Amino acid sequence: xxxxxxxxxxxxxxxxxxxxxxxxxxxxxxxxxxxxxxxxxxxxxxxxxxxxxxxxxxxxxxxxxxxxxxxxxxxxxxxxxxxxxxxxxxxxxxxxxxxxxxxxxxxxxxxxxxxxxxxxxxxxxxxxxxxxxxxxxxxxxxxxxxxxxxxxxxxxxxxxxxxxxxxxxxxxxxxxxxxxxxxxxxxxxxxxxxxxxxxxxxxxxxxxxxxxxxxxxxxxxxxxxxxxxxxxxxxxxxx
Amino acid sequence: xxxxxxxxxxxxxxxxxxxxxxxxxxxxxxxxxxxxxxxxxxxxxxxxxxxxxxxxxxxxxxxxxxxxxxxxxxxxxxxxxxxxxxxxxxxxxxxxxxxxxxxxxxxxxxxxxxxxxxxxxxxxxxxxxxxxxxxxxxxxxxxxxxxxxxxxxxxxxxxxxxxxxxxxxxxxxxxxxxxxxxxxxxxxxxxxxxxxxxxxxxxxxxxxxxxxxxxxxxxxxxxxx
Amino acid sequence: xxxxxxxxxxxxxxxxxxxxxxxxxxxxxxxxxxxxxxxxxxxxxxxxxxxxxxxxxxxxxxxxxxxxxxxxxxxxxxxxxxxxxxxxxxxxxxxxxxxxxxxxxxxxxxxxxxxxxxxxxxxxxxxxxxxxxxxxxxxxxxxxxxxxxxxxxxxxxxxxxxxxxxxxxxxxxxxxxxxxxxxxxxxxxxxxxxxxxxxxxxxxxxxxxxxxxxx
Numbered sequence: 001x002x003x004x005x006x007x008x009x010x011x012x013x014x015x016x017x018x019x020x021x022x023x024x025x026x027x028x029x030x031x032x033x034x035x036x037x038x039x040x041x042x043x044x045x046x047x048x049x050x051x052x053x054x055x056x057x058x059x060x061x062x063x064x065x066x067x068x069x070x071x072x073x074x075x076x077x078x079x080x081x082x083x084x085x086x087x088x089x090x091x092x093x094x095x096x097x098x099x100x101x102x103x104x105x106x107x108x109x110x111x112x113x114x115x116x117x118x119x120x121x122x123x124x125x126x127x128x129x130x131x132x133x134x135x136x137x138x139x140x141x142x143x144x145x146x147x148x149x150x151x152x153x154x155x156x157x158x159x160x161x162x163x164x165x166x167x168x169x170x171x172x173x174x175x176x177x178x179x180x181x182x183x184x185x186x187x188x189x190x191x192x193x194x195x196x197x198x199x200x201x202x203x204x205x206x207x208x209x210x211x212x213x214x215x216x217x218x219x220x221x222x223x224x225x226x227x228x229x230x231x232x233x234x235x236x237x238x239x
Numbered sequence: 240x241x242x243x244x245x246x247x248x249x250x251x252x253x254x255x256x257x258x259x260x261x262x263x264x265x266x267x268x269x270x271x272x273x274x275x276x277x278x279x280x281x282x283x284x285x286x287x288x289x290x291x292x293x294x295x296x297x298x299x300x301x302x303x304x305x306x307x308x309x310x311x312x313x314x315x316x317x318x319x320x321x322x323x324x325x326x327x328x329x330x331x332x333x334x335x336x337x338x339x340x341x342x343x344x345x346x347x348x349x350x351x352x353x354x355x356x357x358x359x360x361x362x363x364x365x366x367x368x369x370x371x372x373x374x375x376x377x378x379x380x381x382x383x384x385x386x387x388x389x390x391x392x393x394x395x396x397x398x399x400x401x402x403x404x405x406x407x408x409x410x411x412x413x414x415x416x417x418x419x420x421x422x423x424x425x426x427x428x429x430x431x432x433x434x435x436x437x438x439x440x441x442x443x444x445x446x447x448x449x450x451x452x453x454x455x456x457x458x459x460x461x462x463x464x
Numbered sequence: 465x466x467x468x469x470x471x472x473x474x475x476x477x478x479x480x481x482x483x484x485x486x487x488x489x490x491x492x493x494x495x496x497x498x499x500x501x502x503x504x505x506x507x508x509x510x511x512x513x514x515x516x517x518x519x520x521x522x523x524x525x526x527x528x529x530x531x532x533x534x535x536x537x538x539x540x541x542x543x544x545x546x547x548x549x550x551x552x553x554x555x556x557x558x559x560x561x562x563x564x565x566x567x568x569x570x571x572x573x574x575x576x577x578x579x580x581x582x583x584x585x586x587x588x589x590x591x592x593x594x595x596x597x598x599x600x601x602x603x604x605x606x607x608x609x610x611x612x613x614x615x616x617x618x619x620x621x622x623x624x625x626x627x628x629x630x631x632x633x634x635x636x637x638x639x640x641x642x643x644x645x646x647x648x649x650x651x652x653x654x655x656x657x658x659x660x661x662x663x664x665x666x667x668x669x670x671x672x673x674x675x676x677x678x679x
Contacts, residue, residue: 017596017678055323079329087320093256103246106328108241132259141319227246387609394602400592407588408606411581412613415620422624442620449612457605460526 005030006068006156006187007052012061013211021047023211024061029156034178034201035189036219038227039208040235045191049158052189065156082154082186084162088141089148090146092134096125096144099133103148115151123147124173139170146177152178157181159190163198175201188191195224195231209234242334242348249338254345256315263311263346267304271354274300275361289362294295294424297358301377302384302410304350309388310405312339313396322396326462335459336389343385351377369427372436376427379443380420386450393461419443466665473662476655483648500558506652507551508576510660512614514544515583517664519611522604530583531675532668534600537607539667541586543660548580571625575618582610582617 007029014022021044029035039045050056051063054074063070065077082126090099100116120126123143133141143164149157162178163171178188178201192198199205199219205227214234217229257263278296282289289296316322325335355373359366366373388409395405419447420443423436484502521537524530555573556566567573585604593599 041464053323053327055326075329078327081327083323085320085323085328087318088324089321089324090319091252091256091315091321093259094252098252098255102248102252103324103328106245106325106330107329108245108330110244390605390609394589394605397598398592399594404585404588404592408585411578411585412609414578415613415616418620418624438623442616442623446616449616450609453605453609453612457526457608460601460605464603 006066007035007189009048009052010062010063010064012048012063014044014051014052014056016057020211022051023102025208025212027213027216031185031187032182033203034182034190035206036199037189037191037208038195038204038231039146041193041238043208043235044211046160047206049071049160049191051190052156053081053158054078062161065104066143068194075078080155082149082152082157084142084145084149084157084159086160088145090133090136090141090144093132095130095132096120096136097129099144100148100151104151107152109151111151118143119151121149123177124148134234138165139167140167142170142174146174155186157186157188159188161192162190163192163194171198177205195227199224199227204214207231207234240382241321242331245330246334246338246341250341250345253315253339253342256441257342257346263308264349267346267350268353270307271300271304271350272357274303275354275357277404280363283423290364293358293362293364294421294428297355297424298380298421300354300358301347301351301380302413302417304354305347305381305384306406306409308346309343309385309392309409310351310395310402312343312389312392316395322462332459332462333455335462336393336454340385340389341392341441343389344381347381347385348377351381357414364428366428369428372427372433373424375433375440376420376423376443379440379447380416382447383416383443383450386447386454390450390454390458390461393458415442415446419446466568466662466669467660469662469665473655473658476651476658480584480648480652480655483651497558497561500554502648502652504554504558504616505550505649506656507547507554508572510656511544511547511551512579513657514540514547514660514664515611516606517580518544518583518586522607522611525600526608531600534604535668535671537604537673538590538600539615539664539671541583541603541607542667543663545580545587546663547656547660548576550584552577552580564575569625571618571622574625575621578617578621579614582613586610612676 005028007027009025009027012022012025013020021042025034025044027037027048037045037048045163047056051058052065052070054070054077066080068076068080069234070077089103091102094102097116097120100119101111104111104116117129118125120129123146125140125143125147128136128140133144136144142165145174157178159178162174166174175198178190181188182201188201190198190202202219205215205217205219206213207230215230222230276444278300279289282292313322316325326332328335355377358364391405391408391412395401395408398404419439423443426436427433465610480502486498517540518537521533521540524533525537552573555576559568559570559573560566586603589606590599590603593602
C-alpha cells in the first residue's frame with residue numbers, strides 16, 4: 001500500500017448556507033510529491049486546505065490523510081500533518097526556543113537534548129534562538145514555523161501561500177527546505193496565488209475553478225506562461 | 240504523564256508571557272485599587288455601614304477583576320493563528336482548558352490576595368483568626384469563577400460582541416458562587432467558625448466539581464473553530 | 465398530528481381554567497388573586513421541563529451532531545423562556561395585592577429570574593454568532609451548563625433567603641397540598657405541558673423550513 005496517496009480527496013463538497021464553494025473536488029497527492037493548487041480569490045483553495053487540516057468539515061465527500069478520514073479520525077490526521085498558514089503560530093513575547101518548546105510539548109513530545117537547537121540551526125535561526133519573536137521579520141517567523149513543522153516530522157504538509165511576503169533570499173531558502181521535505185517522503189499541497197518561482201518545486205499543477213478541479217497536470221514541460229494561459233482560460237470559463 | 244505535562248506547558252507559556260509583558264497583572268491591580276476608592280467614595284465615611292457590606296464589596300471586587308482577567312484568557316491566541324495551533328496540536332484538548340485555568344487561577348489569586356490586604360488596611364478590619372477559613376472560601380470561589388470564565392472566554396473569543404457577551408453570560412451563571420462566597424465570608428468576618436458555613440462550602444465544592452467537569456468535557460467542542 | 469396536539473392543548477387549557485376558577489376553593493386570606501397560582505406554578509414547572517429537554521438535546525447534538533436535536537433544544541429554550549416569563553410576570557402580579565410590592569426577593573422568584581437570564585443568554589449567544597453551526601455548538605455547551613446550574617441557583621438563593629428571614633410566604637409549593645388545590649394544579653400542569661409541546665413542535669417545523677429554504 002505504499003502506492004496509496006498520502007492526500008486523497010474524493011468528490012468533496014462544501015457549502016456555506018446557499019453558497020456552494022467546493023462542488024465535487026477530487027485530488028490525490030503521493031509520497032514525495034508536491035502539488036500546487038491555483039485558483040482565483042474565493043475559489044475555495046483555502047477551504048479545501050482547511051478541510052484537509054481538520055479545521056472545518058465538508059458537506060459531502062471524503063478527505064483522507066494517510067488513510068485516515070479528516071472528519072472521523074481528526075486526531076490521527078493531526079498527528080501526521082504540518083500546517084503552514086498565514087499566521088506563524090508564534091507568541092511574540094516568547095523566544096524562538098521557548099516557542100518551539102511550547103509547541104513540541106503541547107504535541108505530546110519531550111524535546112531531546114539539543115534537538116531544538118538543531119531545528120533552529122536548520123532554518124538558520126540558531127543565532128536568534130534566545131531573542132523574542134517580536135523582533136523577527138516575516139521571513140524569520142516563517143522559518144520558525146517551518147522549524148516547528150519539521151520537529152513534528154509530518155507526513156503531509158499543507159501550505160497556504162508559503163512564499164507570500166518573503167524576500168528573494170528567503171524564497172530561495174524555502175524552496176530548498178520544501179525540497180528536503182519531499183526527499184523525506186512527505187506529500188506537499190501548496191495553495192498559491194501566483195505563477196512565479198514557487199511552481200518550481202511543484203510536480204503537478206491543479207487549478208480550482210467553479211468549485212472543482214478544472215485542470216490537474218504534471219508541471220514538467222509547462223512554462224510559467226503556459227500555466228498563466230491555462231489559468232486564465234479555466235477561470236474565465238468558470239460560471 | 241503527558242496530559243499533565245501538556246496542561247502545565249500551557250500554564251507555563253501564559254504565565255511566562257504575563258511575567259514579561261506584565262499587562263494583565265498591573266492593570267488588574269490598578270483596577271482593584273481604583274475600585275476600593277470608588278467603594279469608599281460611593282458609600283461614604285460611615286464605618287458601621289461599610290463594615291456590614293464589606294464581604295459583598297470584597298467579592299464584587301474579586302468578580303469584577305476576575306471578569307477582566309478571564310475575558311482575556313484567549314487574547315494571545317487571536318494573533319498569528321495560534322488558536323489554530325492549539326486546535327491542531329494532537330492530544331486531548333481538555334489539557335489546554337486546564338492549563339489556561341491554572342494560569343488564570345494564579346493571576347486571580349495574586350490579585351485577590353493583594354486586594355484582601357488592601358481591604359484590611361483601608362477598612363481597618365482584623366481577620367487574622369478567619370484567615371485559614373477565608374483562604375478556603377477564596378480558593379473554592381476562585382475555582383468556580385475561573386472554571387466557567389475560562390470556558391466562556393473560549394466561547395466568546397471569536398465573536399465581535401465579545402466584550403458585551405462575556406459578562407452577560409458569565410455573571411448570571413456565577414450567582415451561586417457569589418452567594419456562597421459572600422455569605423461564608425460574612426460569617427467568617429464575624430468570627431464564626433468554619434463549621435458554621437459548611438453548607439456553603441459544600442455548595443461551592445459542588446459547583447466547582449460541576450463546572451470543572453462540564454468544562455473538561457465540552458472544551459473540545461468550543462475549540463473546534 | 466400537530467393539530468391534534470393543538471386541540472388537546474386548547475382543551476386542557478379550558479379545563480384548567482375551569483378548575484382554577486370554578487372548582488378550586490377560594491383562598492381564605494388572599495382571596496381570588498391567589499388563583500393566579502394556577503398559572504404561576506405550572507408555568508415554572510413546564511418551563512423547567514423544557515430546559516431539561518434543552519439539556520438532553522444539547523448533549524445529543526454535541527455527541528451525534530444531529531441537527532434535529534439542536535432544533536429541538538433551541539425551540540425548547542425559546543418556549544421555556546416564554547413560560548418562565550409568564551411565571552415571573554404572574555408572580556409579580558400575585559405579589560402586588562398580596563404583599564404590596566411588585567417585586568420581592570422571594571427565593572423562588574429570584575431563582576427563576578436568574579435562570580431566565582441564563583437562558584436569555586443562550587438565545588443571545590445564538591443570535592450573536594455569525595456561523596450557525598458554531599452558534600449551535602456554543603449554545604449546546606451553554607445549555608448544558610445552564611441546566612446543570614439550575615439546582616445550584618435554587619439551593620443557594622434558598623439558603624440566602626431562608627437563613628436571613630423567616631420562611632417565604634409562598635406556601636403553596638409542597639406535595640402536602642389538599643386535593644382541592646392539587647388537582648387543579650396538576651390539570652394546569654398537564655395543559656401547559658401540552659401547550660408547550662405544541663409550541664415546540666411548531667417552532668421546530670419553522671426551523672426545519674428555514675433550513676430547507678437555505679439549502
